[in-house]
Amino acid sequence: MPTAEANGIQIEYETLGRPTGRPLVLIMGLSTQLVAWPDRFCEMLAEAGHFVIRFDNRDVGLSTKLEGMGGPDLQRLAAQGRTGAAPPYSLADMAADTAGLMDGLGLSEAHVCGLSMGGMIAQIMAVQMPERVLSLISFESTTGEADLPGSTPEAAAAMMSKPPVKRQAYIDYQVEVYRAFSGGSVFYDESVQRELSARGHDRMFYPSGFARQMAAILCAPGRRGALSAVSAPTLVIHGDCDTVVPPAHGRDTAASVPGAALKIVEGLGHGMAYPSLWSDIAGAIAAHTESTP
Numbered sequence: 051m052p053t054a055e056a057n058g059i060q061i062e063y064e065t066l067g068r069p070t071g072r073p074l075v076l077i078m079g080l081s082t083q084l085v086a087w088p089d090r091f092c093e094m095l096a097e098a099g100h101f102v103i104r105f106d107n108r109d110v111g112l113s114t115k116l117e118g119m120g121g122p123d124l125q126r127l128a129a130q131g132r133t134g135a136a137p138p139y140s141l142a143d144m145a146a147d148t149a150g151l152m153d154g155l156g157l158s159e160a161h162v163c164g165l166s167m168g169g170m171i172a173q174i175m176a177v178q179m180p181e182r183v184l185s186l187i188s189f190e191s192t193t194g195e196a197d198l199p200g201s202t203p204e205a206a207a208a209m210m211s212k213p214p215v216k217r218q219a220y221i222d223y224q225v226e227v228y229r230a231f232s233g234g235s236v237f238y239d240e241s242v243q244r245e246l247s248a249r250g251h252d253r254m255f256y257p258s259g260f261a262r263q264m265a266a267i268l269c270a271p272g273r274r275g276a277l278s279a280v281s282a283p284t285l286v287i288h289g290d291c292d293t294v295v296p297p298a299h300g301r302d303t304a305a306s307v308p309g310a311a312l313k314i315v316e317g318l319g320h321g322m323a324y325p326s327l328w329s330d331i332a333g334a335i336a337a338h339t340e341s342t343p
Contacts, residue, residue, distance in 0.1 A: 051112070056150025057143070059114035063105035063151060067096030072339050073157050073184075074100040077148060079166030080209075080267065081260040083111035085249045086321075087165075088242070091328045098336035103155065107168075108139070108147055109259030111250075117258065122265040137265035141167075144266065145174040149182055161339045163187035166295060166320065167267055170194060173303075176284070177276045185283040185342040186307070187335055190292060190320055192299035193306055195272035204230045205293040205320070213257050220255070221247045232319035233291030243323035277306040284310035285338040287331060289318025311338070 051064045064084060074095060076087050084104040095102050106113035119138035127135050148171060152160055161184045164172030169191020176186045192198065201209065208230035214220050224247035225240050232238035284307040288300025297314060304312035313334050318327055 053112075054151050054154030056148075056154055057146045059108055059147065061105050061108075061114075061147060061151045061154075062112035063103060065155075066092050066102040066104075067100050069101050071096070071099050071101035073160035074102050074335070074339065075148060075152065075160045075162050076102065076104040077162065077164035077168030077171050078104070078107060079168050079190075080263050081110055081257065083250050083253060085111075085253060086246055088246065088322055088325070088328070090325070091322065091332060094328060094332035095335060098332060100161075100336070100339065103151070103160070105151055107144055107263070109262050110256065111254050115256065115259060116262060119262060121258070121261050124261055124264055124268065127265055127268045132269055132271055135269045137269040138262045139266060141170050141266045141270045142174055142178065144171045145178065148175060149179055152182065158182070159184050161185045161187065161342070163189055163335060164191060165189045165322070166191055167263065170267065170270065170273070173273050173277060173280075176280045176282045177273065180281055183282045185285070185339055186280065187285045187287065187338060188300075188303050189287045190289060190295055190300075190318075191303065192295050193272055193274045193277060193302050194267075194270055195274050195302065198299050198302055199296045201295070202293040209294065215255065217248070217251050220251050228319075228321045228323055231292070231294050231321055233289075233293045235289075235291040235317045235319045235324070237317040237324045237326050238319055239323050239325050242325050243321070246323060274302065274306045277303070278308065280307045283338070283342045285334065286310055286312045287315060287334060288312070289315050289320065291317060291319040294320040
């Protein structure tokens with residue numbers, strides 16, 4: 051896979067589809083590699099006329115690791131709240147990484163779709179660099195406001211647990227983590243999650259970046275007010291079974307962006323191991339980007 055210099059770091063990325071297609075940048079979530087966007091899902095997006103770009107955020111996969119910034123104390127940061135807390139880097143820095151990758155690809159603007167933490171980054175791009183965002187797709191994400199409901203205890207415990215190093219143990223662990231994220235959905239496909247987790251482990255096992263990315267999330271201010279100024283056509287996609295970022299977060303995001311469309315997907319939890327729902331989600335994204343002036 052190619053690498054681009056972006057915002058002073060190296061970003062590993064991959065493209066699918068014709069370069070003349072509608073540019074669509076996919077931003078993945080917390081401590082998760084580009085391969086967590088399933089190949090077939092990306093192919094569906096490419097077949098629908100997109101030039102798809104997926105990439106590893108900083109501190110994950112094959113992109114630059116920020117080990118020199120140390121390991122933040124997440125408990126202390128959570129206790130401090132957002133006032134006065136200083137993470138190693140911010141979600142705004144990660145938004146600048148994404149814009150830098152676009153520069154490297156010669157893209158002045160693109161449709162930007164982010165999942166979970168990726169959705170937070172995409173929202174910041176739409177707020178801070180509107181000229182770069184043709185449209186916004188906020189997927190399984192949140193405005194980050196403190197008055198929204200938290201993750202279920204099971205999902206929170208799974209998210210904060212320590213992954214095992216050995217390959218098979220890691221795959222089994224990830225299957226159970228994402229089961230906790232699924233809210234009991236009958237559409238959660240364990241075999242797909244095993245495949246995604248195995249591919250990620252074989253490509254790069256690097257759990258150290260989790261704390262720095264989580265610190266960026268914990269210290270980010272809520273975006274509800276800022277999103278009221280977003281002019282990019284916006285689609286919010288959320289699952290009704292999501293236990294990490296409950297559906298109220300998606301509704302709040304859609305209510306915060308003027309004219310935003312909201313799509314609640316029945317049976318979708320948190321993550322991408324829902325192959326029977328991919329066509330519906332990819333179709334909604336394609337219809338949104340096609341209708342953007």
